[in-house]
Amino acid sequence: MAHAARIDSDGVVREVLVVDDDKFLDANGKKLGQKVGTFPQDELLMEYMESLGLHDPASSEEWRFTSYNNNFRGVYAGQGFTYDKQADLFMPPETPTEEES
Numbered sequence: 001m002a003h004a005a006r007i008d009s010d011g012v013v014r015e016v017l018v019v020d021d022d023k024f025l026d027a028n029g030k031k032l033g034q035k036v037g038t039f040p041q042d043e044l045l046m047e048y049m050e051s052l053g054l055h056d057p058a059s060s061e062e063w064r065f066t067s068y069n070n071n072f073r074g075v076y077a078g079q080g081f082t083y084d085k086q087a088d089l090f091m092p093p094e095t096p097t098e099e100e101s
Contacts, residue, residue: 003068004045005077005090009060013081013090016066019048041065066090 002021005013021041045063049055055063066077074089075081081090 003066004049004063005066005083007062007064007083011083011085013077013079013083015079016077
């Protein structure tokens with residue numbers, strides 16, 4: 001299983017879902033599984049989420065894989081986290097300091 005984060009146009013994670021990574025195949029029909037690197041499966045993820053009715057290609061939302069074990073993209077994404085597209089990292093929300101609370 002894999003985890004996918006829905007990211008809005010502001011780069012904020014709106015939800016994280018578990019998806020069956022056996023559904024993601026390359027052009028030769030080979031399962032991509034947990035392969036990491038350039039994340040060619042992100043494009044397949046968006047197509048898969050569209051097939052489930054969970055992604056509108058006309059929207060500016062994106063889906064990106066996130067690692068439950070923090071093996072890639074910094075940390076495991078959660079609702080309210082932000083995604084830095086340039087750095088290809090998820091970042092937790094900033095917590096207010098005692099002075100700000």
